Amino acid sequence: MELEEMRAEWNKLSKKVEKQEKLTEEVIEKLVKYKYRTGLKRISIPEYVGTLICYVAAAWLIINFGKLEGGIYQFFGAVIILLLFTLPVISLKSVQGMNRLRIATGTYTETIRDFAKQKIRFQKLQKINVSLALGLFVISLPVLANIQGKDVNAIPNFWVFFPMSILLILMFSWWVLSNYNNALREAEEMLKELDH
Amino acid sequence: MEDKKYFTRVINENEGIIYKVSSLYTNSREDRDDLYQEIIYQLWKSFPTFREQSKISTWLYRVALNTAIYHLKKSKRSISAGFIDKEALSFIEEDHQPEEEQLKLFYAHIDHLGLVEKGIILLYLEGKNHEEIADIVGLTKTNVGTRISRIKDKLKTQINKTN
Numbered sequence: 001m002e003l004e005e006m007r008a009e010w011n012k013l014s015k016k017v018e019k020q021e022k023l024t025e026e027v028i029e030k031l032v033k034y035k036y037r038t039g040l041k042r043i044s045i046p047e048y049v050g051t052l053i054c055y056v057a058a059a060w061l062i063i064n065f066g067k068l069e070g071g072i073y074q075f076f077g078a079v080i081i082l083l084l085f086t087l088p089v090i091s092l093k094s095v096q097g098m099n100r101l102r103i104a105t106g107t108y109t110e111t112i113r114d115f116a117k118q119k120i121r122f123q124k125l126q127k128i129n130v131s132l133a134l135g136l137f138v139i140s141l142p143v144l145a146n147i148q149g150k151d152v153n154a155i156p157n158f159w160v161f162f163p164m165s166i167l168l169i170l171m172f173s174w175w176v177l178s179n180y181n182n183a184l185r186e187a188e189e190m191l192k193e194l195d196h
Numbered sequence: 197m198e199d200k201k202y203f204t205r206v207i208n209e210n211e212g213i214i215y216k217v218s219s220l221y222t223n224s225r226e227d228r229d230d231l232y233q234e235i236i237y238q239l240w241k242s243f244p245t246f247r248e249q250s251k252i253s254t255w256l257y258r259v260a261l262n263t264a265i266y267h268l269k270k271s272k273r274s275i276s277a278g279f280i281d282k283e284a285l286s287f288i289e290e291d292h293q294p295e296e297e298q299l300k301l302f303y304a305h306i307d308h309l310g311l312v313e314k315g316i317i318l319l320y321l322e323g324k325n326h327e328e329i330a331d332i333v334g335l336t337k338t339n340v341g342t343r344i345s346r347i348k349d350k351l352k353t354q355i356n357k358t359n
Contacts, residue, residue: 003320003348006302010321017212025204028236035237103238103262105245107334108315111262193310 047095051088058084064147073146076139083136087129094125112190119187123180130173130180137169203243207236210256213322214239217257220306220318221264231267238263257322257332261315305354313347320344 023031058081065081068074106114141162145152152158207214218232239259246255306317312333319329326344330337 003351006351007321007323009302011323014212014216014322017215022208023204023211023236025200028204028207028240029200031233032237032240035233103242103259103266106262107258108261108265108332109312109334111265112311115265115268190311193312 047088047092050091054084054088061143061147067147067149068143069146073143076143080136080140080143083132087132087136090125090129090132094122094129109194113194116187116190119190120184123184123187127177127180130176134169134173138166199243203240206252206256207239210253213256214260216322217260217264217318220303220314221267223307231264234267235260235263254328254332257319257324261318261332265311305351305358308354309347309350313343313350316340316343317347320347 061077061081061084065074065077068077103111142152145155152162214232214235218228218235222228222231239256242255242259246252306314309317312335315333316329319332324332326337326340329335330340333340335343
C-alpha cells in the first residue's frame with residue numbers, strides 16, 4: 001500500500017470518527033476535575049513518603065549521635081545523616097524535572113528534545129541515587145550496632161548475613177541500573193532522530 | 197461559562213484528531229483512553245494561551261502531540277485510565293469491520309517509525325501541507341519534504357516485507 005492510499009483510508013476513518021457521539025460540557029468538566037486531582041496525587045505520595053522516612057531516620061540519628069564511640073563511627077554517622085538529607089532531594093528534583101511540561105508553547109521537536117534531555121537527566125540522577133543508597137546500607141549497619149553499644153563482630157552470623165545482603169543488593173542494583181541504561185539508550189535514540 | 201461552552205465546541209469539532217493521536221501513540225486500550233483524557237486536560241489547561249494565537253489547528257495538534265510525548269514516560273507502567281465515561285467515549289469502543297483491521301495494520305507500520313517521523317506522518321495523513329507540518333513540528337519546510345520522502349521509502353520497504 002502506498003502512502004497516498006493510506007491517506008485515503010485515513011480520511012475514511014476520520015469521517016467515521018466525526019459521526020460519533022460528542023463529549024458533552026458536563027463530561028468534559030468531570031474529566032478535567034478528575035485529571036486535576038490525580039495530577040496532584042501523582043507527584044506527591046511516593047516521593048513525599050520516602051522523603052519523610054529519610055528525614056525521620058536522619059532525626060533519629062542526630063538525636064543518638066552522641067552515643068557513637070570512635071572517630072570512624074562518628075564520621076560514618078555524619079555521612080549517613082548527609083545521605084539521608086541528600087537522597088530525597090535528588091529524587092524529588094529528578095521527578096519535578098520530569099513533570100515540568102512545556103506542552104502548549106513548544107513545537108513537537110522541541111518537546112522531544114526536552115523530553116529526551118529530562119529523561120537522560122532523570123536516569124543519571126536515579127543511578128546516582130541507587131549507588132548512594134547502596135553505600136548508605138553498607139555503612140549504616142556498623143553505625144546502628146555502635147549506637148546500640150554492640151560490636152558487629154559479636155553479632156551472631158553477622159559476617160555471613162552481611163556479605164549475603166550486600167550481594168543481594170548488588171544484584172538488585174545491577175538490575176535497576178540496567179533498566180535505567182535501557183531507558184537512557186531510548187532517550188539518546190530520540191535525540192539522534194532529531195538530528196538526522 | 198462562555199469559555200466553557202467555547203472549549204466544549206472546540207473539543208467537539210476536533211475529537212477525531214484527539215482520538216487518532218491517542219491511538220497512534222499507545223499500544224493498549226487502557227493507555228489510549230488515558231492519553232485521550234490527558235490531551236483534553238492539557239488542552240483545557242492551555243486554552244487561555246490558544247486565545248492569543250491565530251490558528252486553532254496548530255495549537256490543537258501541538259498540544260495533542262506534545263502530550264503524547266510526555267505520556268511515553270508512563271506507557272510502560274500499568275496505569276488505570278481512571279475517569280472513563282464509556283457512553284461519552286463510545287467511539288472508542290472497538291469493532292471489527294474491515295477498515296478497523298486496515299487501520300490496525302497502518303498503526304502497526306507507523307509504530308515502527310521514530311517519534312519525529314510518527315508526528316510528521318500523522319500530520320501528512322491529516323492532509324496538512326509541508327508548511328503547516330513545519331510549523332507544528334518545528335522543522336524547516338525543506339526538512340519536512342525530505343523526511344516525508346524518507347518515510348514513504350521506509351513504509352514501502354516495510355509493507356513489502358510483510359506482504
